[in-house]
Amino acid sequence: MQSLIRPTFAAAAALLVCTLCACALARTPNEIIAQDPELIPQAVAKGAWYFRGTSGVAAADNRGFTSNAGFVVTASGVVVFDALGTPALGSEMIDAIAHVTDLPIKLVIISHYHADHIYGLQAFKAAGATIWARDAGQDYLSSDTARERLTIRRQELAPWVNSDTQLIPADRWIRFGDERSIPFEFGGMHFELIDGGDSHSPSDLMLYAHEPSVLFSGDLFFTGRLPYVVGSNTRNWLGALERMAQIHPRVVVPGHGAASHAVENDLKMTYDYLQFLRQRMGDAAAQLEDFDEAYVKTDWSAFANLPTFADANRRNAYSVFLEMQAELLEAPPH
Numbered sequence: 001m002q003s004l005i006r007p008t009f010a011a012a013a014a015l016l017v018c019t020l021c022a023c024a025l026a027r028t029p030n031e032i033i034a035q036d037p038e039l040i041p042q043a044v045a046k047g048a049w050y051f052r053g054t055s056g057v058a059a060a061d062n063r064g065f066t067s068n069a070g071f072v073v074t075a076s077g078v079v080v081f082d083a084l085g086t087p088a089l090g091s092e093m094i095d096a097i098a099h100v101t102d103l104p105i106k107l108v109i110i111s112h113y114h115a116d117h118i119y120g121l122q123a124f125k126a127a128g129a130t131i132w133a134r135d136a137g138q139d140y141l142s143s144d145t146a147r148e149r150l151t152i153r154r155q156e157l158a159p160w161v162n163s164d165t166q167l168i169p170a171d172r173w174i175r176f177g178d179e180r181s182i183p184f185e186f187g188g189m190h191f192e193l194i195d196g197g198d199s200h201s202p203s204d205l206m207l208y209a210h211e212p213s214v215l216f217s218g219d220l221f222f223t224g225r226l227p228y229v230v231g232s233n234t235r236n237w238l239g240a241l242e243r244m245a246q247i248h249p250r251v252v253v254p255g256h257g258a259a260s261h262a263v264e265n266d267l268k269m270t271y272d273y274l275q276f277l278r279q280r281m282g283d284a285a286a287q288l289e290d291f292d293e294a295y296v297k298t299d300w301s302a303f304a305n306l307p308t309f310a311d312a313n314r315r316n317a318y319s320v321f322l323e324m325q326a327e328l329l330e331a332p333p334h
């Protein structure tokens, strides 16, 4: 499949280049992509925008543009949230922001260290921005998982992810104490870093911009589709959703999918789904039921019409089944 896609894509890119100008043959993917109109900032509130990734899995034909990223323009410069999934997308994002404001990009805050949100970081680093992320991101950077993921992405997302693509550490690692949020001011605006807990990933971090009342949630919030739960800690995730609800943001920009302007409803959908998974799979684990049997017996009708149900639900359920088994084992004896 890969070998079929890549030559076709390369041929299409070459064709585009040749018809545009004679010198274009020497251009890099970054320069080619800069003409692509897909990366258009969408305003969500006064002073706040986001880029909406395409649905589906990262592949060469969507250039790895599957996640969202956002930015807030302050009087002293731009605060960016997430860096997208390739260095080329990071560069294109910088260009697109320059069409909105002349002010420099000062700060990039990362929702979590997963490939689709961080591979654009090197473009921001080269542009002089400071990077902040949760401290657990350090463990990811030194992990086999990170190395293996990069190797796979260099194959799957060539030429957008290649041997020049690097994993970039944060300049400041955010550590939360008992307080689950850290306020800060920048360019006359008020922001809050919010602990995502060890939920979707070990390094979840959210950003709330007070003046526009926009919460950038990373992958802890989904609109109109099932979340991807595999490998997550759903107990912590429910806690993160409760913290989000307490903020009462007017808008939430999720890590994937459309921005939510009906925050309460959308929060409830994710919350109800996680709770349902935990309750049903928790009962099955407690009664030592077989997973397949429990899955078939469960009435999924409340969620079966949602997009990604067919792709994600069974794997989500299995992951939560294992999680609930582990929770039962760690529970103190009565």
Ligand SMILES: [Zn+2]
Binding pocket: 067, 114, 116, 117, 219, 255, 256
């Ligand atoms: Zn993601």
